[in-house]
Amino acid sequence: MLALNNIETFYGGIQALKGITLNVEKGEIVTLIGSNGAGKSTALKSISGLVKAAKGSIIYKNEDITKKPPHDTALSGIAHVPEGRRIFPKLSVKENLLMGAFSVKDKREIDERMSKVFQYFPKIKERLDQKGGTMSGGEQQMLAIGRAMMMKPELLMLDEPSMGLAPIIVEQIFEIIKELNQAGITILLVEQNAYQALQIADRGYVIQTGSIKLEGLGKDLIKNNEVREAYLA
Amino acid sequence: MLNNILESIPQVAIDGLTLGTVYAVIALGYTMVYGILELINFAHGEIFMTGAFIGTAMLLLLTGFGWVSALPAIVLLITVLLLTALLTGLLGMGIERVAYRPLRNAPKLIPLITAIGISFLLQDLVRFIAELKKGNYIVTGPSLFTHQIKIHTSSISSIFNDASIKTSFIIVLVSAVIMMVVLDFFVNKTRWGMAMRAVAQDRDTASLMSVNVNKVISLTFFIGSALGGATGVLFAVQYGTIDPYIGFILGLKAFTAAVLGGIGNIRGAMLGGLLLGVMEMFASANLSLLTGGVFGAEYKDVFAFIVLIAVLIFKPEGLLGKPVAEKV
Numbered sequence: 001m002l003a004l005n006n007i008e009t010f011y012g013g014i015q016a017l018k019g020i021t022l023n024v025e026k027g028e029i030v031t032l033i034g035s036n037g038a039g040k041s042t043a044l045k046s047i048s049g050l051v052k053a054a055k056g057s058i059i060y061k062n063e064d065i066t067k068k069p070p071h072d073t074a075l076s077g078i079a080h081v082p083e084g085r086r087i088f089p090k091l092s093v094k095e096n097l098l099m100g101a102f103s104v105k106d107k108r109e110i111d112e113r114m115s116k117v118f119q120y121f122p123k124i125k126e127r128l129d130q131k132g133g134t135m136s137g138g139e140q141q142m143l144a145i146g147r148a149m150m151m152k153p154e155l156l157m158l159d160e161p162s163m164g165l166a167p168i169i170v171e172q173i174f175e176i177i178k179e180l181n182q183a184g185i186t187i188l189l190v191e192q193n194a195y196q197a198l199q200i201a202d203r204g205y206v207i208q209t210g211s212i213k214l215e216g217l218g219k220d221l222i223k224n225n226e227v228r229e230a231y232l233a
Numbered sequence: 234m235l236n237n238i239l240e241s242i243p244q245v246a247i248d249g250l251t252l253g254t255v256y257a258v259i260a261l262g263y264t265m266v267y268g269i270l271e272l273i274n275f276a277h278g279e280i281f282m283t284g285a286f287i288g289t290a291m292l293l294l295l296t297g298f299g300w301v302s303a304l305p306a307i308v309l310l311i312t313v314l315l316l317t318a319l320l321t322g323l324l325g326m327g328i329e330r331v332a333y334r335p336l337r338n339a340p341k342l343i344p345l346i347t348a349i350g351i352s353f354l355l356q357d358l359v360r361f362i363a364e365l366k367k368g369n370y371i372v373t374g375p376s377l378f379t380h381q382i383k384i385h386t387s388s389i390s391s392i393f394n395d396a397s398i399k400t401s402f403i404i405v406l407v408s409a410v411i412m413m414v415v416l417d418f419f420v421n422k423t424r425w426g427m428a429m430r431a432v433a434q435d436r437d438t439a440s441l442m443s444v445n446v447n448k449v450i451s452l453t454f455f456i457g458s459a460l461g462g463a464t465g466v467l468f469a470v471q472y473g474t475i476d477p478y479i480g481f482i483l484g485l486k487a488f489t490a491a492v493l494g495g496i497g498n499i500r501g502a503m504l505g506g507l508l509l510g511v512m513e514m515f516a517s518a519n520l521s522l523l524t525g526g527v528f529g530a531e532y533k534d535v536f537a538f539i540v541l542i543a544v545l546i547f548k549p550e551g552l553l554g555k556p557v558a559e560k561v
Contacts, residue, residue, distance in 0.1 A: 048441060049440075050437055050440070050441070069440070069445075070437070070440040070441055071440050071441075071442075071443045071444055071445045071446070072443075074440075074441055074442060074443035075443050079441075080441045082437070082438060082441065086435055086437075086438040087438075088430070088431050088434045088435060088438070088439075089434060090430065090434055091427070091430060091431060091434070095427055095430075095431075098424075098427065099427065099428070099431050099439070099442045099444075100442055102424070102428060102442050102443050102444055103443040147442070151442070151443070
């Protein structure tokens with residue numbers, strides 16, 4: 001479904017990705033784990049087009065999206081929930097959700113998608129008129145995922161959804177990620193919380209200083225000694 | 234002395250509100266662009282000036298055809314307002330495309346200097362064309378809406394004097410209020426208005442929601458410049474004589490109004506404009522009275538900028554602005 005071939009990405013003179021190759025098949029949960037600054041977020045940003053890959057190609061459903069600007073990538077069915085949730089703090093919760101469905105003009109379709117979001121996140125419904133910035137971290141993360149669901153994506157990319165959240169909330173969010181996957185959404189999950197991520201992932205990649213160091217099935221990686229020492233200790 | 238001040242209040246309020254709405258609409262252009270790009274578009278005052286010239290040129294042209302007498306003046310004015318708004322809107326969009334977009338990722342100071350450069354360019358361009366066509370860069374438009382109306386405010390209470398207004402005052406006031414109400418509705422209630430607010434808060438994330446950020450920025454410049462240009466026409470109709478340098482001081486004051494209300498905040502700009510207009514008119518009417526003739530009405534501009542300095546010292550985020558917590 002999605003394939004990155006030898007992607008190299010730079011920030012000015014600094015090379016953040018040194019030839020990343022990975023692929024995601026339809027229906028999978030694939031996780032990309034690694035420490036701070038390894039290039040996890042840059043990989044997602046290269047896919048969505050927020051940063052341009054200098055070399056290599058990104059193929060999504062037989063289409064080369066390497067050079068697509070982010071708003072076009074979003075239209076082709078890839079939703080990117082950025083690191084730190086990045087909800088719009090001064091828009092109401094409802095407006096945040098509506099922003100997710102920005103490209104949709106049919107009001108009924110928007111309502112349908114919204115009630116779907118409420119099924120997964122009933123709490124959001126109670127807070128529709130509140131400003132996004134007044135919610136707690138966990139609620140903001142749920143809103144950010146809900147907002148991405150409003151795009152009705154085929155591929156959902158999540159950048160560290162567990163960041164800064166209480167363990168019980170992390171548990172809930174990973175549960176919902178699993179449910180979304182069972183409902184047919186393919187997931188690409190970037191995490192520092194390797195243990196949680198590998199538990200729900202079909203496959204995983206370990207990224208270190210801009211290159212893929214290891215790849216394998218989630219259940220294998222979780223037992224792998226290198227991974228255990230570096231990320232699960 | 235108090236009696237004198239009270240007597241003049243109705244007239245001060247009317248003049249002040251009218252001037253204030255002009256400031257307010259121009260301030261909107263500054264504040265919208267700042268909100269979305271954190272750029273102080275110093276060329277905005279010149280867009281207002283260009284609008285004044287385009288509008289006057291159209292009115293003169295139509296007067297030449299004898300249409301001014303054939304059509305009701307108000308229909309004519311509305312047509313000219315809309316056409317000018319369209320043209321200055323496109324001008325603003327073009328300026329963003331050519332002068333600011335290539336510098337989007339440059340340090341903030343660089344587009345600011347470009348903006349000042351664009352102002353000079355517009356001033357000289359308008360002056361050149363005006364001199365070419367009229368032989369003089371100071372242009373007087375056809376006089377419209379000069380009918381005087383007296384308002385008997387003295388009948389409300391005997392401490393007030395009567396106030397008098399020109400018909401054009403009412404037109405300025407009504408048009409400016411309509412522009413502000415429509416803009417407020419657009420920004421707060423429509424899909425593209427929401428996209429504009431989203432882009433202002435977080436450009437990257439908005440683009441992930443399939444919002445074409447460049448389109449939204451172009452739209453912002455179009456709306457801000459269209460409002461500014463239309464206000465230029467209103468100004469020309471109100472004051473009759475215009476020159477290529479009117480945009481400078483008026484632009485600065487509108488900018489002051491935007492800062493006063495909290496730059497980046499649309500309702501703040503409206504409030505700031507109205508307040509500044511009223512304060513300035515109050516100063517112009519009463520300064521010499523209050524200072525025993527030491528400072529005359531000509532010091533009203535100084536007064537406006539003292540307000541700016543005071544705001545910057547005591548409430549730098551503006552009246553309706555919220556202090557931004559700098560992330561460390």
